[in-house]
Amino acid sequence: MNIVIVPDSFKECLSAKAVAANISIGILQVFPKATLVEIPISDGGEGMLESIAYGIEVKLVTVEVMDPLMRNIEAQYGILKDKKTAVIEMAKASGLELLKEEEKNPMITSTYGTGQLIKDALDKGCTKIIIGIGGTATNDGGAGMVKALGARLLDSKEKLIKEGGGYLNELHTIDMSNFDERILQCELVVACDVRNPLTGKNGASLVYGKQKGGKTKDLEQLDANLTHYAKCIDATLGIAVANIPGAGAAGGTGAALLAFLKGKLSTGIELMMETLQLEEHIKNADLVITAEGKIDGQTLHGKTIAGVAKLAQKQHVPVIVITGNIDDNIEEIYTMGVCAVHAIVNKPMNLSEAIAQAPNLIQQCAKNIMGTIAPFARN
The missing domain is CATH 3.40.50.10350 (Glycerate kinase; domain 1)
Structure with missing residues (x-):
């Protein structure tokens, strides 16, 4: 048999x-x-890197990055044998599994470490990045990630806003002058296992915020903050991300990958099945x-x-x-x-x-x- x-x-x-x-x-x-x-196998969440490394030849790269609470940790990503394709599992840097139960709080958790992994892949000459965005501890709309890549998210006093979804309502200006433009020359494929929009009753905060440690009283605020964030993105980049299917994935990181990094969303399990x-x-x-x-x-x-x-x-x-x-x-x-x-x-x-x-x-x-x-x- x-x-x-x-x-x-x-x-x-x-x-x-x-x-x-x-x-x-x-x-x-x-x-x-x-x-x-x-x-x-994985549908793009935690375990994606291990799954690909188990099935095909991958060189593992270890990088010091920030975890969801901005503490130094070591995280891995993979480079395929073509030496040009990176495989990044977002959960390795920004995952829920990195936090103790009492540490889970989407008001303050950040995707900054994911941006650091992307930057390292670019530094190593990768021109294609496959990124799986499930299993995150965050609800910051990918704001930390784009900060790590050089975007400056400023409040009304032109100071950087703090990390976490709880501070997105303070965003006033998005300064892209120092953004790492190498990512725009890179093919970015996003393995995404959900089709939720960024905001609303089916959005990132109201559907997934609680499992990331969000208190019931915070979920409406997180949703309102992402709504404000989406308006700022539209005003700066000319992209309306709020209602795009998949924009709400990984606490709204799907929106940032689409708007800032020009990524293409792909069904995670289909991408994995094809790769393997x-x-x-x-x-x-x-x-x-x-x-x-x-x-x-x-x-x-x-x-x-x-x-x-x-x-x-x-x-x-x-x-x-x-x-x-x-x-x-x-x-x-x-x-x-x-x-x-x-x-x-x-x-x-x-x-x-x-x-x-x-x-x-x-x-x-x-x-x-x-x-x-x-x-x-x-x-």
Whole structure:
């Protein structure tokens, strides 16, 4: 039996690579002679760099940058073997995973470190940048990123505004005179897993602000600040970003990548599948197993499971999904070629217990799936 294993990470629990390894362990307990191909994948968020480095040749570069709270850290990005293409995972410098729970606060977190990674790639001669913008701790509209690239965001007294989404309402003038124009000569491809606009009820702040640590009372202010920010961008650059699908990705960084850096938004999972040549692996498979930490209504729109399922359906290969949690409204996923969805939790337990036991739970779930298939496969 030929099985392709294509999981995303279980956020704040296991990397995609670790999920794939544990699925394999469970499969081999039932089918010890199965041919397994592990392809850890990401939809553009955390794990993107690891996924690409696992699948193709990449030189990893380590840079000292600022984390979301403007503390010095080391972050990595990759350069492909053509020596001209950089792969940047925004979460490495500006990710939610870099902060403790009590440190999460989109009013003050910044994307400055992401801008430093981009600048380093330009310094090393890269002329194409693939940047994945999921998993961030920020809601600053990419303001920190463009500051790191030389833009000056000034208040009414011509002083630089502070870092974080909570200070965007103080923006009065955008000075582009020292902006690093090398980025405008660079092909910038943005791997984006959401289609949210920058502002409004479906925008960055009101939809994602809370999971970044935003207090309920702050979310309306963050949205209003991004609305003001969008007006300043339009006045300076002549680009109306507020309602562009995807502009709200990564706390509004999608808007800055479009307006300041002239990037092109691409569906993250489709870009990753193409880069890793996933369809070639699926063509000869008997079964595809994909996985993600949670399945909900968003899974159907640009997320890993939906992307993998559609590709497998094209090749007439059945798909089984393993997940940590099954939410409501997932019925449509069965029209995409998914045969079954299995949650790993096998008895009552709280989230911390499930996270602690995740490797064993994934192994046992994969083993049970293969046990169900075994009588039919052998016949």
